[in-house]
Amino acid sequence: MKEEYKVAGMTCASCAISIESYLKPQEGVIDIAVNYPNQSVTISYDENIIPLETIGNKVKEIGFKLILGTKEDTKKEFEALEAKRLATLKKKLIFAAIFSVPIFIMSMFLMGKIPYENWIMMALALPVLFYSGAEFYTIAWKRLKSFSTNMDTLVALSTGIAFLFSVFNTVNPQYFLSKGLVPHVYFESAVIIITLILLGRFFEEKAKSKTSSAIKKLMGLKPKKVTAIRNGEEKVISYDEILKGELIILKPGDKIPVDGKVKKGTSFIDESMISGEPIPVEKMKGSNVFAGTINQKGSLRIIATKIGDETLLSQIIRLVEEAQSSKPTIQKLADKIAGIFVPIVIGLAVVTFVLWYFLGPDPSITYALLTPITVLIIACPCALGLATPTALMVGIGKGAQQGILIKDAQALETAYKIDTLILDKTGTITEGKPKVTDLIWDKNAVSTELEKVVFAIESESEHPIAEAIVAHLKTIDTESVPIDSFTSITGLGAEATYKNELYRIGNESLMIQKEITIPTQLSVKANSLKSEAKTVVYVAHKNTVVGIIAVADKVKETTLAAIEKLQQMGIEIHMLTGDNEQTAKAIANKVGIKNYQANVMPADKGAFVKELQAQGKVVAMAGDGINDSHALAQADVGIAMGSGTDIAMESAGITLMHSDLKQISKAIQLSKATMKTIKQNLFWAFIYNLIAIPIAAGALYPINGFLLNPMIAGAAMSMSSISVLSNSLRLKNKNIN
Numbered sequence: 001m002k003e004e005y006k007v008a009g010m011t012c013a014s015c016a017i018s019i020e021s022y023l024k025p026q027e028g029v030i031d032i033a034v035n036y037p038n039q040s041v042t043i044s045y046d047e048n049i050i051p052l053e054t055i056g057n058k059v060k061e062i063g064f065k066l067i068l069g070t071k072e073d074t075k076k077e078f079e080a081l082e083a084k085r086l087a088t089l090k091k092k093l094i095f096a097a098i099f100s101v102p103i104f105i106m107s108m109f110l111m112g113k114i115p116y117e118n119w120i121m122m123a124l125a126l127p128v129l130f131y132s133g134a135e136f137y138t139i140a141w142k143r144l145k146s147f148s149t150n151m152d153t154l155v156a157l158s159t160g161i162a163f164l165f166s167v168f169n170t171v172n173p174q175y176f177l178s179k180g181l182v183p184h185v186y187f188e189s190a191v192i193i194i195t196l197i198l199l200g201r202f203f204e205e206k207a208k209s210k211t212s213s214a215i216k217k218l219m220g221l222k223p224k225k226v227t228a229i230r231n232g233e234e235k236v237i238s239y240d241e242i243l244k245g246e247l248i249i250l251k252p253g254d255k256i257p258v259d260g261k262v263k264k265g266t267s268f269i270d271e272s273m274i275s276g277e278p279i280p281v282e283k284m285k286g287s288n289v290f291a292g293t294i295n296q297k298g299s300l301r302i303i304a305t306k307i308g309d310e311t312l313l314s315q316i317i318r319l320v321e322e323a324q325s326s327k328p329t330i331q332k333l334a335d336k337i338a339g340i341f342v343p344i345v346i347g348l349a350v351v352t353f354v355l356w357y358f359l360g361p362d363p364s365i366t367y368a369l370l371t372p373i374t375v376l377i378i379a380c381p382c383a384l385g386l387a388t389p390t391a392l393m394v395g396i397g398k399g400a401q402q403g404i405l406i407k408d409a410q411a412l413e414t415a416y417k418i419d420t421l422i423l424d425k426t427g428t429i430t431e432g433k434p435k436v437t438d439l440i441w442d443k444n445a446v447s448t449e450l451e452k453v454v455f456a457i458e459s460e461s462e463h464p465i466a467e468a469i470v471a472h473l474k475t476i477d478t479e480s481v482p483i484d485s486f487t488s489i490t491g492l493g494a495e496a497t498y499k500n501e502l503y504r505i506g507n508e509s510l511m512i513q514k515e516i517t518i519p520t521q522l523s524v525k526a527n528s529l530k531s532e533a534k535t536v537v538y539v540a541h542k543n544t545v546v547g548i549i550a551v552a553d554k555v556k557e558t559t560l561a562a563i564e565k566l567q568q569m570g571i572e573i574h575m576l577t578g579d580n581e582q583t584a585k586a587i588a589n590k591v592g593i594k595n596y597q598a599n600v601m602p603a604d605k606g607a608f609v610k611e612l613q614a615q616g617k618v619v620a621m622a623g624d625g626i627n628d629s630h631a632l633a634q635a636d637v638g639i640a641m642g643s644g645t646d647i648a649m650e651s652a653g654i655t656l657m658h659s660d661l662k663q664i665s666k667a668i669q670l671s672k673a674t675m676k677t678i679k680q681n682l683f684w685a686f687i688y689n690l691i692a693i694p695i696a697a698g699a700l701y702p703i704n705g706f707l708l709n710p711m712i713a714g715a716a717m718s719m720s721s722i723s724v725l726s727n728s729l730r731l732k733n734k735n736i737n
Helices: 013-023 052-061 071-109 117-132 134-145 151-171 187-209 213-219 312-325 329-359 364-378 382-401 409-417 425-429 447-460 464-475 508-513 520-531 559-568 581-591 602-614 626-634 646-651 662-697 710-733
Strands: 002-008 029-035 040-045 065-067 225-230 233-238 247-250 259-265 267-270 281-283 300-306 404-406 420-424 430-441 485-489 493-498 501-506 535-541 544-555 572-576 595-597 619-623 637-641 654-656
Touching (some): 013 029, 013 052, 071 187, 117 134, 151 187, 151 364, 364 662, 382 409, 382 662, 404 662, 409 654, 420 425, 420 602, 425 572, 425 581, 425 619, 430 447, 430 464, 430 520, 464 544, 508 535, 544 581, 559 581, 572 602, 581 595, 602 626, 654 662, 662 710
Parallel strands (some): 420 619, 572 595, 637 654
Antiparallel strands (some): 002 065, 225 233, 247 300, 259 300, 267 281, 404 654, 430 544, 485 493, 493 501, 501 535, 535 544
């Protein structure tokens, strides 16, 4: 059996390694893969040898909780546990900060100026260690019982030993004084380490809590209640009770609960979640409708053809979940480093103790105690732990100032590697809103009078194109006139009378059906507009067309320049759209994109991303619709346009608030600068440990008699953290273009 379960309580990448290494040797466990970012574990096991409950108990033994039950139930329990954990973490962080600041000020600026200062600092440090930092010691103890370690182990050891050593020197300072040594205390190191680690974890937990919100919003597209016809009567039932083949009633504004076929009625459906196209689609008897889309203006009766997990919406949800569960390559590298760092440091401390105890000068026991403490203090993962998150925090903050919202730090880490960019058409390359582009009247027509009539007729229509025409006429201060009659002609247009004269507004089919003459010059112009992928509406007075109106989704003003810049950066650009071939070709040519595909469904977009990734390319996807959510989640970097849907933004790692493609090149530059800062930070953190740990262990003592004082080690540890922070802050002044 192979199943995925949520795991509560993981705090670092080495936690994932602990679970894997503890469960893998268990008899009956065939394979196991823990996904730390997604807080989940996928287990293949033989339930006849090791029941699931036993696996859950094994996980509990090392301090985590495997959440068992149905998929829906486990999600709810996990979310509740994570929300509670975040609230507790925030409380502990505030508590730690309140008590740590006075200790830091006393040790750094007021040392020797306050009576009983060591006793005061010890009293202030107690709540930080035994309340705010209690979890570090609890988890470290559970790891010890299972012979495993993580970063909590190192934090617990370094802060615990520093605290106990300081308590010893506070209670019994004569011990070291009698040996000619100063009894230093390190309370500030212990509490500041705990506060900083809690701060980092708080930000991390907040980011993790948002990862499932895209799925939640997709699920929110399912209505809770549905009106169905049962035994000849209308009945309100829950979504889960819908049966295949059942007749469902949809009123204006209703979310469609299932995939189905229209049996009766006419309406316009907002299908932007599937096609990405902003113009609602007219539905009549025999038309297909899809779950999650929204009935806009008419009433419909539909037959449910696909329910529950069979619907297109459920498929999109599943695809997004799969993409979010995948583990990035950089995370695997972090797992490996975290997995070996802690045991190595502990091992070095033990070796240091043994060497000084057996080989050190008198008093050897004193040196054997001091040097391992110095090693643990100076090797505290503070600088290493701050190197990446501080650079990311500054980078993310700078991005926000530039209108680039980074939701997923992984996206910022990856963006500079992008070599292929896929663009959705509508709302990404174009504005996403249909607008009147051309209004052409016959040379003999009285345009001002006709515009008033058109305004009056189109105001009566429910069609989205009519709304675009009305919106345009409003901008040129057109006034309406009282029309005598109005008739909507489904699928063709409308006709009305004004001052006892007949007017018709609609498509070419309406003109042909009513045998209306189209003057040659207007016919030629209409064909030209169609070749530009514009929708043409004809205005007829009596039996002659007197004007044409073109409606189109316009390309954004900055799109062409943005695409040119991205291409100059060596990025290969593709355009995918659910629109037809003619429109796709016209738009692609207009903005200089050679690679494009038309009539693309949501799942096809995700599959295309996978296809490019299989070729070894680092793929970014930019889009704005729910229909793009799978591809956005699947891509190495998902980029949502700020004008798009919330779900697209939740599925993407980066959101461009100005909906301007120029922001993509800025995001890439920001990623490059941030990664450079992270690498510098990691270099200095590793170099610091590489040089400082041997010195702390006493490597220079046989050469020149130098032995690092634990207090200097504490200061050096703080300085390394400050240097990393300062380097990260330099990113604020970086010029991003």
